[in-house]
Amino acid sequence: MATMQDVARLARVSVSTVSYVLTGARPISQATRDKVLAAMAELEYQPNALARGLASRRSRILGLLLPMDERGLGATETAFVTGAAAAASTAGYHLVLAPIGVGDLDELRRLASQRMLDGALLMEVQLHDPRVDVLRELGVPLVLIGRTADTTGLSYVDIDFDRTVSEAVGHLVGLGHRRIVYVNHSADTIAEGYGPARRTRDAFTAAMVGHGLEPLMIPAEDSAAGGRAALVTALRQAPDLTAILAMNESAVFGLLGELAGHGRSVPHDVSVVSMVTSPHVAELATPALTAMNSPGSALGRLAIETLLRHVDSGDGEIHQQLLPCALEVRGSSGPPRGTAGEITQNQGPAVPDMEAARRRAATRRRA
Template sequence: MNIGEIAKRAGVSRSTVSYALTGKRPVSEETKRRILTVIDELGYRPNASARALKEGRTRTIGLVIPPASQRLTDMQLGFVASVVDAAARADLDVLLSPSGGEHERSFERVVTGRRVDGVILMEIRLEDDRVARLQGLGLPFVGIGRTRHPEGMSWVDIDYETLIARCVHHLADLGHRRLALINRSAELVAAGYGPGHRAQAGFDRAIAERGLRGVRVCCADDAQAGQACLQQLLAEHPGLTAVATINEAAVSGMYRGLAEAGLSVPGDFSIAGVAAQRWAESLHPPLTAADVPADELGARAVELLIQRVADPGTPQRHLLLAPPISLRATTGPARPRD
């Protein structure tokens, strides 16, 4: 059913129906009642543009995700799904937009084209031009992640520094003295990817506190890279007995690398990390990990954004989570290998 049919049944012009829906021009109360009666009888629902004009809102939020050229990790997919689910519960639509490199025009269209009421940013860098851009535009936004100076924005995040430090302490308690941190890709870390830098800081701090020997490496987000990374670590550091990691997508490859070296998990080698719970539990053996509550983070990000859209002057809010480590089947007492 379209506006033309409504106009015909109400005995008014199409423009009058449009004005009644959008409030763009005054329409007499009697005419408006007649139009609304026809709309109720026909079950007509104004399109999104008409609702936006009437309400001053689009009822759509933007979710800025990593570039389409990158395969999203299970954790990232969890964030996307939880944001979409929480938005749906609030009767909001979600417009997905990749950012980075050739996708910057997509980001600009989303934030400058009145297409969304606010934005949720993923994969935030320590110094992030997107954050500065949104602050300059005055468009409400919330980060899943935070910058180096996070006070000027609302955000939810995982405390990677604390969690990787806990992984190191857990492994040290099991007698492991030589450990490695397997981070995300070198490109991400070089670009200022926050979790990568905070994981390094937590690893270095815990290694120093426990008097351990540690090595840090970067690894692409896939199983093949994880296998190659583990093989290289074993070749260059033969006394290594454990790994801490935030690279969940590479873990299954690490398992293969250990198996090819004739090492069992956790009998000969231990692995602990930060990962999505479903992913950690689906691995064989299940990964000892701090389980990232992606559902909660996505829902809280939507909640904070709704608050900022309703009242842009509301104080910035921050949520930093450090979930406990779930002990599964990939960590055990150290067995010296040198």
């Protein structure tokens, strides 16, 4: 393994000159630069990351604090991680994966104290997240994915729930729906102050009221069983519902199963729109789910860029940015039964979709 010494010797310059070629910290003449680069190429030189980090007091490693539970990572989170990793790699940084949640504070403290991290990305942020305090105390720059209750002085990237919910509701109202039920995460989750659950709840209320409609929210456990239970509750509280907006990727499958069990076809009798859902998951359902695609990859990239700005420019100003999910109409939403839209076929799914049409036909046959 060639070292900088070897390169310097071969190029007949000093080590510091080689270093300056590499870092650009001082001007180097074109002629010298060429000699050095040639020597590097010949030796297949690669700088030793550890030595570089030690001398420059920059590890070029960022921490990805990602609590992982048995449920696995959704496609949204995965896209986020992928986007972040790509952006980090482009910038010459590495990502260390630390499955550190709010309960592993000692682990976090150790990691951060070892001066191995130039900065950290916090995922699954709680409204009162102690990890933030630890990192701040240790002087590690950080960017949140999501938001704490008090975000003063904190940079974050997050989904724009207000806009996302508002667009989803707009889609359904535009199709002619009036009685729309919102299936959220569980009551406990909401009570705990889980941000997305709270924000979507409030946004749903605001959107419905804005349309002059009555908001009805049903909490559901994150499971198929939770979805089934939620549907039963929903039908009891609003027997005339024609559309369901779901925040809960796990529950939505149970919900669909139970709808079929009640003999209600989707989207003919009930439209279903799933929020913050990846295309792949949306396609798993039958019919495929109209969904609000989460901007996972873009969020990841943005988070890294924001974090690197802090790392490089000695912790300058903060950046707080929101990205909305994009509506993607698939087979699970359409005009409610007996509307003009139904007859003229003009307000059906915005994207012509043979597949969805086939499924709708099949569904009607059964109904």
